[in-house]
Amino acid sequence: MADSFQMANHISLCVWLLSLVVLAMSHETYIVHMDLSAKPTAFSSHHTWFSATLDSLTTTTTTSTHVTSSSSSKLVYSYTNAINGFTAILSPSELELIKNTPGYLYMVKDTTVELDTTHSTQFLGLNSNSGAWPVASYGEDVIIGIVDTGVWPESESFIDHGMSSVPERWKGECEDGFQFNSSLCNKKLIGARYFNKGLLSNRPNLTLSMNSARDTDGHGTHTSSTAAGGYVKRASYFGYGTGTAIGVAPHARVAIYKAVWEEGVFVSDILAAIDQAIMDGVDVLSLSLGQDGIPLHEDPIAISSFAALEKGIFVSASAGNDGPYLRSLHNGTPWVLTVAASTMDREFTGMLTLGNGVSVTGLALYPANSSLTQGPIYFVGACENDLDAGKIDEKIIVCQDKNDTLDEQYYNVQGSNVLGAIFVTNNTDVEFFMQSTYPVLLLDLESGKTVMDYARKFNSGEAKASLKFHGTRLKTKPAPRVASYSARGPSYSCPVVLKPDITAPGSLILAAWPDSVSLASLKNDVGTATELLYSKFNLLSGTSMSCPHASGVAALLKAAHPNWSPSAIRSAMMTTSDILDNTLKPIQDIGDYNNPATPLAMGSGHVAPNKAMNPGLIYDVNPQDYVNLLCGLNYTKIQIQAITRSSNVNCSNPSLDLNYPSFIADFEGNKTKSVKVIHEFKRTVTYVGVGNSTFTAKLTAVGRLNVSVSPKKLSFQSLNEKKSYKLRIEGPNNMKENEVVYGFLSWIDSKGKWYLKKVDKHAKACADNQHAFVPFAFDTKCNLV
């Protein structure tokens, strides 16, 4: 399923290979790539050609004159944009025959895609007085397409109050289906379609519980309202985070493409959804899902987003939730924005008041109303092993995490019959334990000492305490911090391009939720059964949640700069991102003991939409540049053709040096002797400021590496002028395995803030261009099959 924290999952390459081995037992579903240039002119369209190709298999295999199955029953999808090809149900013999038909390139078996508040707009600095919101008219008339679990159209986040009429260029529609009809769409939710033919061809006897675009999972409602939900007052998660819920681009339109089903998710359906979204005319695609460990030409998101790119559609995709280990990310595709996840300056709290009147506050997200007016409190120590029911039942117990065993203690207590549990811990990666099924409060060491001292002293039975939940604390520091679950680069499919690209709010995001989907379960009084809770807003964490934030920012940029290419928009977001947190120190990484986050965790930095409106310089990339990269990576002509859908693959200019707003170099190699290694990158920047301007390079020091840039100054006279520079990294190649060394390059505009104030009163920030370069040391080569 999608990349939200709780659902994190992935497909490994091994699973993929395994499915190829067990093929051919019976009819199975395949995605077939075809070369359109081989289509005989007799066929009026590629659809009729695909049908005829399938028919030809049948006639050659049938001995009688009766055609046993026609192309119409075999053909599952015929694609128009996302790939040149189709999905079909094929028998083992047909599988062999199709390989000899004209125009055949290759095929893959259809596989499943495992799925992995809105205070965030405030945290991103979005406001109605200045900056991106007013400049971009809140994303007005930009259409964000979301491939996900569907939508709950009745959610207040999709009310179209005050919105102008739907742009005429829009070709999408609101499909009828079970408990869904076109009257549920409006000027905010302008499209809702569903794609299940792949799922049904793989599981023929399946009955879908909700055969329509209606969301019975919640994920799609959450992601789409995060990107473009309207204002909803008094939203909260059981009293936590109460406030006005709002999407990042509140005037943008939403089109939902349901391809993720409770019953399963297949590549063929995802391809069909993206194929249709491109045809319908979306401007931004938000993809909070991905497949792990596959090369670019087999990655449905990589393939279909190349088609989107060629149409000028911006694609933002989640990095995945398999962090904090290096090389854990998916969607590390050079032509999409790969989004990591981080925290905000908001915490959810509970309060413990001791019998002596002293109160302490800790982290909590227990959803129910604690009925604890006052109860006995008992100090246990480490709640690791056998708990003495006689001593702890019907009490608030205090557990001490001395040895990083919070996990074990949490589950151990869950099985007991306590009124509540206070965990005293040094661990800062506690989000999972906050969303508890029994009353849990997490205290830091300082507050914990107060409580432990009190409870220990009165362990005889007189100690009393009361618990109160549903607190919210704002402006907490430090924030943002990279979440530990956020998957890390380098990219599996293309390690020569630094991934992820950027981080955005992803932890404990409040957004819309279907009324009918329970979002929390509680232990009941007996501690056995569970009670299910419902709410119109839910708090979720994951790169699934950060991805729609980035999609919303892209929509704002698209509204403000309609002529910018997807790579220009990506460049603006990356080069203006923040590398410092709200204490003005480097952004920390929760997954690395709160050490400074490296670019392999956060990319260029934390997205800063107001600054992104005015980046000064952009790094543009055209589709042929990506082809040159694929050629440089030694992809075969057929593999490249599967991605570009063009039989005209021009590999005359292969290159591993893409004009990307970041750098990555691999200092792998001879660890026995220090040998000097030089990596050189060439970049061309396009000036998007006003008047003339001179930018000066500034480099941070990078350990024992020598980094230089030439020239050190770039002067521009007019809009869209291009200038090139070189970055050179020189160092020893005996770096340690997994050693990550990094730094940042900024291009500082000599006119500085004065200039920006004058040109655009909305732009708050300076026009720095900041990149991450990561010489890192471990064996990684671009994966080629």
Ligand SMILES: *[C@@H]1O[C@H](CO)[C@@H](O)[C@H](O)[C@H]1NC(C)=O
């Ligand atoms: C569409 O569904 C709504 C709500 O279920 C219902 O009120 C309405 O009559 C339906 N409209 C059509 C045209 O079927």
Ligand SMILES: *[C@@H]1O[C@H](CO)[C@@H](O)[C@H](O)[C@H]1NC(C)=O
């Ligand atoms: C589907 O149902 C048919 C008829 O009920 C049955 O013969 C067949 O075995 C079923 N197929 C699967 C894959 O369960």
Ligand SMILES: *[C@@H]1O[C@H](CO)[C@@H](O)[C@H](O)[C@H]1NC(C)=O
């Ligand atoms: C908590 O109490 C409030 C006010 O009495 C009530 O509206 C709400 O439904 C309760 N929440 C739960 C989860 O029981």
Ligand SMILES: *[C@@H]1O[C@H](CO)[C@@H](O)[C@H](O)[C@H]1NC(C)=O
């Ligand atoms: C902490 O863990 C280590 C290693 O597992 C163990 O040797 C030690 O006894 C533990 N200490 C406490 C206080 O539990």
Ligand SMILES: *[C@@H]1O[C@H](CO)[C@@H](O)[C@H](O)[C@H]1NC(C)=O
């Ligand atoms: C708590 O964490 C800090 C910083 O990571 C460390 O210095 C300290 O020793 C830890 N204390 C305990 C009791 O684990």
Ligand SMILES: *[C@@H]1O[C@H](CO)[C@@H](O)[C@H](O)[C@H]1NC(C)=O
């Ligand atoms: C591509 O192949 C050439 C020739 O075999 C080789 O020199 C080069 O290192 C390969 N490039 C990559 C990225 O593997």
Ligand SMILES: *[C@@H]1O[C@H](CO)[C@@H](O)[C@H](O)[C@H]1NC(C)=O
């Ligand atoms: C291939 O691209 C190069 C530039 O990269 C161009 O000079 C050449 O004409 C192209 N060849 C073909 C066959 O299109």
Ligand SMILES: *[C@@H]1O[C@H](CO)[C@@H](O)[C@H](O)[C@H]1NC(C)=O
């Ligand atoms: C590493 O360098 C040493 C000395 O130059 C050389 O003898 C050795 O073969 C090199 N090893 C590798 C793996 O290149």
Ligand SMILES: *[C@@H]1O[C@H](CO)[C@@H](O)[C@H](O)[C@H]1NC(C)=O
């Ligand atoms: C830059 O613009 C300023 C003001 O328009 C002008 O005075 C100056 O001569 C220009 N500089 C260059 C190098 O063109």
Ligand SMILES: *[C@@H]1O[C@H](CO)[C@@H](O)[C@H](O)[C@H]1NC(C)=O
């Ligand atoms: C860095 O540059 C200095 C001065 O040019 C040189 O002495 C040193 O050897 C270089 N270090 C590396 C690692 O290349």
